[in-house]
Amino acid sequence: MRPSAVPFSPLSFLFISLLFSSTVNAQATPDTNLFQWKFANNFLDTGLASCQSLDITVEPVNVTNNTHGIPPFYMLAWEIGGTPRTVLLGLNETSLSWTVDHPVGTSLMLNVVDSQGNGGGIGPQLFTVLPGQTTACVINGNNTDFTVKANVTSSINTCQPWGLRIQGGTPPYNVSFAQLNSPVVTNVTIPSPLDAFTFINRATPQQLLLAAVSDVTGRYAFGTPTVMPTGSEDTTCAGLNSSPGNATLLNGEEAAQAKAKRQRAATLAGVLTPLLLLLFGGAAFWGYRYYTKQQKMRLELKPDPMVLTEPKYVEEANPSRGSQPESQVMSILDVHTSPSGSNSLLNPFLTEAERNLTVSPVDASDGHSVTSSSRPNSSSSRRGFSNFPVTSVRRPNKKAIEAGFATSASSPSSQNPSPVATGSTSSIPPRRNPPIVERSQTAKPPTRPSSRVPSRSASLGAPVALPEGAPEFIIQHQDAGRFVRELPPPYKERRSRPTPDVPYSP
Structure with missing residues (x-):
């Protein structure tokens, strides 16, 4: 007949604990692995139904030595995060049975021990309690007046300390360190009145480690913390020892x-x-200075744009309201004598002698005037050439004589000048009062009488010359370009050199 599993009394458990626990303030020697255990009938499932009865088989570890445990045998079920429990399995190692009496949903780490505290080893995995046909046998042992806590619950490296704090219970305390897939359990006694323990991790990496605490009466503390060891497999940890505190x-x-x-x-x-x-401010300031320096260097190396000065030009005088729109009058005033000379715009291409001449608008009292050519829409033409008279005026000096022009001042052509050029084939009819040119009061010579300005038709090539000694005029036509240049002598230079023995050309 199979003996029923009965709870293990606290006094008996205390007796067993005293057999394999050390009373010194250091880590104790682990228990001896003399046998091994397993569920009968090849039960390999990790899920355990509540109130289910399971048969357990105990066998020697080494068949040759034929080692056996010393009955009675007990089941140590460490409840993760809860309260561990010890249950009697029986006296005969061939007929042992255990009933799952832990709450549904809890995770268990299981180990079978004999009366001497020798364990059969812990399996490689945790067991989970599942709902069974009944939960009448379930025992809730979560007493909060006796607890244990750890400072780390995730993972610790090899040789790293793991601190445990105990509250409640009756000292001295016993601490059991169990690990999955381990054949032994390490037990340590904490002397009274100490209630803490610092464990130096020497456990196998990547295997869950558990710490269970019981007091002098054999009652287990609630909490049962776990941690996952990591790091090196070298567990020497020289100079480091676990200690209570x-x-x-x-x-x-x-x-x-x-x-x-x-x-x-x-x-x-x-x-x-x-x-x-x-550092960042200095880097930003340096970057800004570098940027501004580079920009300055680029600006210095960049060539300046070419700025062309605006060419000088002579603006046309506004015609009087009474004048005809088809003709305009050019006024060349003497800046030395005219009160409005500072406001007059002079032709930059006139000579000093030409600036001494004053061409004034038509005056009915004296009949002396000069008429410029009429140009329709002259404001739309090029501005730099709209101010030059188109009347052809030649210097009546030796240049004209050398060119073969007539020098007679009493020529009929000088009395009746031809119309001025208009830039086209047509010419403007002569006005009632033909234009004349008079000398300024400040011009040289002051007593020489004024003569009329000669002109030639745009369609005729025969110019009319003024008397010898009169000032010269060079007329720039509208289609001749931007600049007015003085024409050189046609056959003879003015520089003083011996006259060649060559007759002049007619």
Whole structure:
């Protein structure tokens, strides 16, 4: 007949704990792996139905040595985040049974131990309690008056400390460190009145590690924290040892360390922030200076645009309202004698002698006037040439004589000048009072009588010359270009040189 599983009494568990626990303030030797256990009937499922009864088989680890555990046998079920529980399996290793009495949804790490505290090993995976046909056997042991907590619940590196804090219960305390896929369990006793323990991680990496705490009465603390070891497989950790301590002092030290860490971070931030601001500000200022310097260099290297000065020109005098629109009158005033000479625009191409002449509008009292050619829409023509009279006036000096022109001042052509050129084949009829040119009062010689301005028709090539000694005029036609240049002597230069023995051309 199979014995029923009965709860393990606290006194019996305390007796067993004292057998394999060390009373020194250091890490204890793990238990001895003499046997191994498994569920009967090749039960391999990780899901356990609530209130389900499972048969368990215990076998020697080494068949040759034929080692066995010492009955009775017990099931240690560590409930992750809850309260572990110890249940009697039986006295005969061939007829052991366990009933799942943990709440639905909990995760369990299972191990079978004998009366000497030797364990059969922990499987490679956790078991999860699933809803069964009934939950009448479920025992809720989540007492909050006796708890255990850890400072890290995610992962720790090899040789990194793992701190445990215990509240409630009756010291001294016993701590069991169990790990998946491990054949042994490490047990440590914390002497009274200490209520904390710092564990140096020497566990196998990537296998879940669990810490279960029980007091002197054998009652387990609620919480059962877990952590995932990571890092190197070298667990020597020279100079580092696990040790118990006082939770209040350790908490104060941790708070002071955290405060110092925050202060260091604040100090570092206070020092680095201005430095970074200065660094970035200096970099920005340097970049701005470099940019402006490059721009200045580009502007200096860039050639200046060519600025052409506007050519000088002589504007036409506004015709009087009484004058006819087909003709305009040019006025060349002497700037030395005329009160309005400062406001007059002089032809920049006239000679000094020509500037001494004054051409005034038609005067009915003396009958002396000069008429320029009539140009329709003269304002729309080129501005630089709209101010030159188109009447052909030649110098009546030796140049005219050398060119074969007549020099007679009493010629009929001088008394009746031909119409002025208009830039076309047509000519303007003569006015009633033919235009004349008179000398300015300041011109040289002052006593020489004035003579009429000769002119020639645009259709005729025979110019009329003035008397010898009269000032010369060079007329620039409208289609002759922008600039007026003085014509050189046709056959003879004015420079003083010996007269060649060559007769002049007629």
